[in-house]
Amino acid sequence: MSNRLKSILTPLIAVLLGMVVGAIIMLISGYNPIAGFSSLFAGVFGDVYSFGESIRQMTPYVLAGLAVAFAFRTGLFNIGVEGQLIVGWLAAVWVGVAIDAPKIIHLPLAVIAAGLAGALWGFIPGILKAKFRVHEVIVTIMMNYIALHVANAIIRTVLSEKSDKTDKIAESASLASPFLAQLTDYSRLHWGFVISIICVVVMWFILEKTTLGYELRSVGFNQHASQYAGMNVNRNIVLSMVISGAFAGLAGAMEGLGTFQYANIKAGFTGVGFDGIAVALLGGNTAIGVVLAAFLFGALKVGALNMPLQSGVPNELVEIIIALIIFFVAASYVIRLFLDRLSRKED
Amino acid sequence: SEKTGDSGNNEDTFSVAMVTDIGGVDDKSFNQSAWEGLQAFGAEHGLEKGIGGYEYLQSQGDQDYAPNLNKLAREKFDVIYGIGFLMQDAVNEIAQQQPESNFAIVDAVVDQPNVASITFKEHEGSFLVGVIAGLTTKTNKIGFVGGVEIPLIEKFETGFVAGVKAVNPNANVDVQYSGAFDKPEAGQSIANGMYSAGVDIIYHASGATGNGVFKEAKDLKVQDPERELYVIGVDKDQAPEGDVEINGEMKNVTLTSMVKRVDIAVQDLANKTKNGEFPGGELIEYGLDANGVSVAETQDNVSKEALDAVAEWTEKIKSGEITVPQTRDELASFSVN
Amino acid sequence: MEYVIEMLDIRKEFPGIVANDQINLQVKKGEIHALLGENGAGKSTLMNVLFGLYQPEKGEIKVKGKTVNISNPNVANDLGIGMVHQHFMLVETFTVTENIVLGSEPTKAGAFVNMKDAEQKVGEISQKYGLAVDPKAKISDISVGMQQRVEILKTLYRGAEILIFDEPTAVLTPQEIQELIQIMKNLINEGKSIILITHKLKEIMEVCDRVTVIRKGKGIGTVNVSDTNPNDLANLMVGREVEFTTEKITASPKEEVLQINQLTVEDSRGIAAVNNLSLSVRAGEIVGIAGVDGNGQTELIEAITGLRKSKSGSVLVKGKEVQSLSPRKITESGVGHIPQDRHKHGLVLDFPIGENMVLQTYYQKPFSSKGVLQFKTIYDYATKLIKEFDVRTPSEYTEARALSGGNQQKAIIGREIDRDPDLLIAAQPTRGLDVGAIEFIHQRLIDQRDRGKAVLLVSFELEEIMNVADRIAVIYEGEIVAVVDPKETTEQELGLLMAGSKRSEKGVGGNV
Amino acid sequence: MSIIDILMIIVPSTLLWATPLIFTALGGAFSERSGVVNIGLEGLMVIGAFSAIVFNLSAASTLGAATPWVALLVAMIAGGIFAILHAIATISFRADQVVSGVAINLLAIGLCLYLVKLIYGKGQTDMIQKSFGKWNVPVLSDIPVIGDIFFRNTYAPAFLAIAVAILVYVIMYKTPFGLRLRSVGEHPMAADTMGINVTKMRYIAVVISGMLAGVGGAVYAQAISSDFGHATINGQGFMALAALIFGKWHPLGAMGAALFFGLAQSLSFVGKNIPLIADVPNVILLIAPYVLTIIALAGFIGKADAPKALGTPYIKGKR
Numbered sequence A: 001m002s003n004r005l006k007s008i009l010t011p012l013i014a015v016l017l018g019m020v021v022g023a024i025i026m027l028i029s030g031y032n033p034i035a036g037f038s039s040l041f042a043g044v045f046g047d048v049y050s051f052g053e054s055i056r057q058m059t060p061y062v063l064a065g066l067a068v069a070f071a072f073r074t075g076l077f078n079i080g081v082e083g084q085l086i087v088g089w090l091a092a093v094w095v096g097v098a099i100d101a102p103k104i105i106h107l108p109l110a111v112i113a114a115g116l117a118g119a120l121w122g123f124i125p126g127i128l129k130a131k132f133r134v135h136e137v138i139v140t141i142m143m144n145y146i147a148l149h150v151a152n153a154i155i156r157t158v159l160s161e162k163s164d165k166t167d168k169i170a171e172s173a174s175l176a177s178p179f180l181a182q183l184t185d186y187s188r189l190h191w192g193f194v195i196s197i198i199c200v201v202v203m204w205f206i207l208e209k210t211t212l213g214y215e216l217r218s219v220g221f222n223q224h225a226s227q228y229a230g231m232n233v234n235r236n237i238v239l240s241m242v243i244s245g246a247f248a249g250l251a252g253a254m255e256g257l258g259t260f261q262y263a264n265i266k267a268g269f270t271g272v273g274f275d276g277i278a279v280a281l282l283g284g285n286t287a288i289g290v291v292l293a294a295f296l297f298g299a300l301k302v303g304a305l306n307m308p309l310q311s312g313v314p315n316e317l318v319e320i321i322i323a324l325i326i327f328f329v330a331a332s333y334v335i336r337l338f339l340d341r342l343s344r345k346e347d
Numbered sequence B: 001s002e003k004t005g006d007s008g009n010n011e012d013t014f015s016v017a018m019v020t021d022i023g024g025v026d027d028k029s030f031n032q033s034a035w036e037g038l039q040a041f042g043a044e045h046g047l048e049k050g051i052g053g054y055e056y057l058q059s060q061g062d063q064d065y066a067p068n069l070n071k072l073a074r075e076k077f078d079v080i081y082g083i084g085f086l087m088q089d090a091v092n093e094i095a096q097q098q099p100e101s102n103f104a105i106v107d108a109v110v111d112q113p114n115v116a117s118i119t120f121k122e123h124e125g126s127f128l129v130g131v132i133a134g135l136t137t138k139t140n141k142i143g144f145v146g147g148v149e150i151p152l153i154e155k156f157e158t159g160f161v162a163g164v165k166a167v168n169p170n171a172n173v174d175v176q177y178s179g180a181f182d183k184p185e186a187g188q189s190i191a192n193g194m195y196s197a198g199v200d201i202i203y204h205a206s207g208a209t210g211n212g213v214f215k216e217a218k219d220l221k222v223q224d225p226e227r228e229l230y231v232i233g234v235d236k237d238q239a240p241e242g243d244v245e246i247n248g249e250m251k252n253v254t255l256t257s258m259v260k261r262v263d264i265a266v267q268d269l270a271n272k273t274k275n276g277e278f279p280g281g282e283l284i285e286y287g288l289d290a291n292g293v294s295v296a297e298t299q300d301n302v303s304k305e306a307l308d309a310v311a312e313w314t315e316k317i318k319s320g321e322i323t324v325p326q327t328r329d330e331l332a333s334f335s336v337n
Numbered sequence C: 001m002e003y004v005i006e007m008l009d010i011r012k013e014f015p016g017i018v019a020n021d022q023i024n025l026q027v028k029k030g031e032i033h034a035l036l037g038e039n040g041a042g043k044s045t046l047m048n049v050l051f052g053l054y055q056p057e058k059g060e061i062k063v064k065g066k067t068v069n070i071s072n073p074n075v076a077n078d079l080g081i082g083m084v085h086q087h088f089m090l091v092e093t094f095t096v097t098e099n100i101v102l103g104s105e106p107t108k109a110g111a112f113v114n115m116k117d118a119e120q121k122v123g124e125i126s127q128k129y130g131l132a133v134d135p136k137a138k139i140s141d142i143s144v145g146m147q148q149r150v151e152i153l154k155t156l157y158r159g160a161e162i163l164i165f166d167e168p169t170a171v172l173t174p175q176e177i178q179e180l181i182q183i184m185k186n187l188i189n190e191g192k193s194i195i196l197i198t199h200k201l202k203e204i205m206e207v208c209d210r211v212t213v214i215r216k217g218k219g220i221g222t223v224n225v226s227d228t229n230p231n232d233l234a235n236l237m238v239g240r241e242v243e244f245t246t247e248k249i250t251a252s253p254k255e256e257v258l259q260i261n262q263l264t265v266e267d268s269r270g271i272a273a274v275n276n277l278s279l280s281v282r283a284g285e286i287v288g289i290a291g292v293d294g295n296g297q298t299e300l301i302e303a304i305t306g307l308r309k310s311k312s313g314s315v316l317v318k319g320k321e322v323q324s325l326s327p328r329k330i331t332e333s334g335v336g337h338i339p340q341d342r343h344k345h346g347l348v349l350d351f352p353i354g355e356n357m358v359l360q361t362y363y364q365k366p367f368s369s370k371g372v373l374q375f376k377t378i379y380d381y382a383t384k385l386i387k388e389f390d391v392r393t394p395s396e397y398t399e400a401r402a403l404s405g406g407n408q409q410k411a412i413i414g415r416e417i418d419r420d421p422d423l424l425i426a427a428q429p430t431r432g433l434d435v436g437a438i439e440f441i442h443q444r445l446i447d448q449r450d451r452g453k454a455v456l457l458v459s460f461e462l463e464e465i466m467n468v469a470d471r472i473a474v475i476y477e478g479e480i481v482a483v484v485d486p487k488e489t490t491e492q493e494l495g496l497l498m499a500g501s502k503r504s505e506k507g508v509g510g511n512v
Numbered sequence D: 001m002s003i004i005d006i007l008m009i010i011v012p013s014t015l016l017w018a019t020p021l022i023f024t025a026l027g028g029a030f031s032e033r034s035g036v037v038n039i040g041l042e043g044l045m046v047i048g049a050f051s052a053i054v055f056n057l058s059a060a061s062t063l064g065a066a067t068p069w070v071a072l073l074v075a076m077i078a079g080g081i082f083a084i085l086h087a088i089a090t091i092s093f094r095a096d097q098v099v100s101g102v103a104i105n106l107l108a109i110g111l112c113l114y115l116v117k118l119i120y121g122k123g124q125t126d127m128i129q130k131s132f133g134k135w136n137v138p139v140l141s142d143i144p145v146i147g148d149i150f151f152r153n154t155y156a157p158a159f160l161a162i163a164v165a166i167l168v169y170v171i172m173y174k175t176p177f178g179l180r181l182r183s184v185g186e187h188p189m190a191a192d193t194m195g196i197n198v199t200k201m202r203y204i205a206v207v208i209s210g211m212l213a214g215v216g217g218a219v220y221a222q223a224i225s226s227d228f229g230h231a232t233i234n235g236q237g238f239m240a241l242a243a244l245i246f247g248k249w250h251p252l253g254a255m256g257a258a259l260f261f262g263l264a265q266s267l268s269f270v271g272k273n274i275p276l277i278a279d280v281p282n283v284i285l286l287i288a289p290y291v292l293t294i295i296a297l298a299g300f301i302g303k304a305d306a307p308k309a310l311g312t313p314y315i316k317g318k319r
């Protein structure tokens, strides 16, 4: 068995194991796993609407996953995707409601605003890490809460008059598409998935093909050697967080300009940022892996909505399955060990 | 809407469903109340829980509202309720996509021909509990804890303040917002501050955040059983939340509650629809007159004098003699004389 | 009971490699037994097996004649085997005493560590064997030589009878080596037995009784030191003839390439580590900096290469001031640097060895074009270097981490030399390498000189400096205290200079 | 309001907020000192909160006033058991520790909500009747002024937390176990060569972290939220982690940081009663603890060194 095959099989086996344990949990708690899974499956592929919704749900996951994966590959752990997403969302909607311009200008402007806002939110932990060696995990966690409260305050006081949400964004800033909606029986599928795919290519290209990517990875692995080799370590740390934050900000644009078309006050986090960690991990922190993992999680989330109605299984089960999958991927050492045994027998 | 109205004539196939917000059907608040309404409707007509009978879907986040509403529409439920103002946009959107289905929205207004909007005159109910508070307070310091500072909660606040002032112009109402409906720790801290400052009655309109207000009141009561301090509940009769055992004796810190009969409204609308009278495109406001809002049934802690005053003010409101303010602007210019 | 340790027919495999194959090692009581072999021959592996860190696939181990199963270091400890590892096993944030008693702490009141007791006991042992250390000092605050003493004390504290030293002298200064040799002799006098791994044949000749040679994982045999000489040993180890003193023609220095004027550099604590130092290196010569570790060598190199800001003075490369330049600009102006710590500075261990070969040049043509890496060119280039510098690696795609230290070093040297810098700074270029590799590297440095380049060699090894350098500058407390011609000096004289003793008579300020 | 009146509000409120954080941060100290990152503290708190509430609801009638205390024990055990998952994944299966922690968090909340639905047929539990109430420390509360501020109208678990913090400090810095624990987190191979069973030490540390985080969650649930639902534990685990790092991985430092966070949090709610703070926009008070933490990290304690081996699985023979 080649290494390549093994690294493809490992996440697949993890997914399978997650499902199996999920089935066992259903059995123990008195549900029919077959009914449970088929309702889940039907919730994704049962009709074009659900499928469209799955793709829509996948879109922010792709970007959040890219954000985590990009930072990860450069030696940084960006737990702040959640906060960067929130400020990106806010910025996109802000531009969406405050500006009057033709679509060709307005929409790109709103998208870019989201990316910039996310980048700014990533810049702060980046610069703190670079200048003061403050651990980025802790700063990004703090930045999440700051984003949440500040965004809420801005929505309440600047973007609305003490309302819990902003006005709807102008049509000219919307990613929504009547064409795609019609195609998928009025799902909220929007053009954002095109942006997310472009970002996937961008990430792959930057990291794997460019000198910038080489520097970023090098700094991620060994700062001392990178400095010795003449790279600007601090600049690369900041840049990595900025790019990561920009991806996360764009994930916010998907919600603000695509799915919701407004920004609202949030009592807690969206969860997309944290799920992004799972997506990145399952995808092996590679661009293409992130796409596949994002689809899986998007589908699971949307499919789960169908479970209580069709089979009575509480949709928390899907959360459990997702958590289990992450577990098994994280512990893939054991799966690899198993595959090694297997392939040795083959020889 | 004609078509669904027709199908309503068939006992066997009439079905109703609702989508909750993140709270779930046991939030001790309007989701729960709405679900009780559907259950009552089910019992009334011998329906089963599930597709073809009565059902609910819980949302785990804002993104779930639309698919959940859509799902229920596809399952051909005859009326689909969106519970809570958070669902306003989603109902608006799905109603346009599914013109064949009938929707209802609680606590918000959606202007679509196949949507019935249900709102409540919370300010009126709040006015009445304000009257009780104004007549009960010993310290002339009263507190109000809101969830998020939005127009809906402002109705509770201004109605309440107006009620207090109407009967006790010397009383002061300390108004604070916790910023969330699900932060009991915030409720506890705010209540702690208020009670420490001499407040003896707190009215909360803050969902689960209010659990913290109850917790603080009960803890203080245990500390000092002699002290008179109260909480005024919201949405449902929150007397059970106020139960506290002190040295083997049961006490209750719930003074009264401002009850919002979402259940009645939901059941009422379901019945209307079943009879082919779906009020599509209309706004139905439930106030004191239709028993949409009221003072809770549990009245053990309320004085006779206060109850009499409530009855008196209820009449004045019903008769239109006074108009209870719904906003702070209205409150500023409000006077009872 | 002739042998205290017998390792018979030992076999240890790692994925894809047999590190030890049918190796025999028999150690007599009271002897210093050398273990000799090239980098990657399997010495450390064999000792780790003896210490219970690895389980052998095959073979038998006897301690004092009894067959034993050493399943973990605890068992080894109980059997009286102690090991001083090649890479120190010390907790930097702990004190000397805490490190020593870790795992078998004396207690008081049944629950608490009795530090007083422990410190006292450590003091006693260190006195007995002549291992002076401060029991209360933090490991991060003491010198490498001291740290090694702590390692030795750890084994003695546990009552070790048989001590394994894995390349103990690789990290020591000449003085410290002499002290260590004395300590080893003390230990033998106290009835201990020692297994010593070293690449320095001179040391083997000086202190060892017998030597076992392994080559590419296989045992070659055991000889009495009195019956052999360094040449034979080297031949045994490598399997071919080895030259010792590197042949070289006389240098013909030309223009000044590096010019350091009154340079002062502070270390991380803000103390002047380099003090008003002046030095020059000309094209076509190798200048060696001799000195005891910690006399400002590291800071000097860091200042020249732009890794550290200097306080005052100037550094000119080819007449151009480089003080204010970034490391990249300095590299581009023709400076090559073989760093002292190959793991920390020299390599990105997680990158394939191929990508490590372009660590400073990845952004230049032909390795990149318009910001896009040209992988084919990069790997072709790496393949060429790997061949040219005899880097033993499964492929150019192998992670640098998986290479042996010697081969990692060869890769770095290849990379730095191939860039053909006008000034090559080599810091400890042969630390921990076997004689074959050392010879190869020395030859490369000399070739570079002969091609008219300037070379600055920093080393703690007097032999290396004497053999390779054309001029020797002795550094002491951040100052150059003397510049001598290797042909007109002796190791003894250098040793004294390095200890700062002759500074007043021979002190050379100004430009040298 | 006089300054004493203000302190009488703020101090108990600070202690209340800080208590769950202290317990959980101390748990984190064990895990991280042994070299295992524990982002799963949040999830472990969820387990603690859930099990305490379920136990409290079902045992209140028989145990009476002792219920919340016994529930702490139950939560401790549940948290410890759940932490074994993290231990197996990170120590035996060499999983990335941060990722395993994220999985713990997702799994805990998913599983507990699933179980709540299964047991109670709804999304959140009932309110408990036997919660941690206000408490006057005997004797001490009679001291004038000081007693009023620090020992009156507070919550008993707060003092337990402070006591446990001191205990943890003694264990970590004065006992052989502590020395070994820290050595495993700094240089596991060194510890291994000294005959210390690295795997065992790390398992113990991670399980203890689960136990303490379980207690933290249980305190939160029984002193503050009084029930269990999806939002009961909502970031407190991450705050505890922040406290741990803010406190330089030192038990007493973590306690101090937790108290500081508690103060900032309570100011954001009680602040309205304090003349100067009353005029500050609420959002400033809400974000204050987070901003201050960042500033503090950048300014004063930026040099804090994490345990050296933190985050790396120990693989015998690998350098």
Ligand SMILES: Nc1ncnc2c1ncn2[C@@H]1O[C@H](COP(=O)(O)OP(=O)(O)OP(=O)(O)O)[C@@H](O)[C@H]1O
Pocket: C014, C015, C017, C018, C019, C037, C038, C039, C040, C041, C042, C043, C044, C045, C046, C402, C403, C404, C405, C406, D317, D318
């Ligand atoms: N943990 C390991 N995993 C895989 N291979 C290993 C491991 N340890 C050692 N090896 C391999 O075993 C061989 C012998 O290594 P060993 O460390 O014993 O060499 P050595 O003689 O000590 O070399 P040096 O002189 O450089 O210290 C090398 O080829 C090395 O790559």
Ligand SMILES: Nc1ncnc2c1ncn2[C@@H]1O[C@H](COP(=O)(O)OP(=O)(O)OP(=O)(O)O)[C@@H](O)[C@H]1O
Pocket: C039, C040, C044, C086, C401, C402, C403, C404, C405, C406, C432, D317, D318, D319
């Ligand atoms: N994961 C691994 N895979 C393959 N080889 C490994 C691995 N880990 C360690 N090794 C090998 O194990 C050996 C360790 O030997 P040793 O400790 O003697 O190092 P070394 O070669 O002397 O290097 P140095 O002295 O520079 O640190 C090295 O040859 C290294 O290549």
Ligand SMILES: [Mg+2]
Pocket: C043, C044, C045, C086, C166
């Ligand atoms: Mg070795």
Ligand SMILES: [Mg+2]
Pocket: C039, C086, C167, C405, C432, C433
């Ligand atoms: Mg070596």
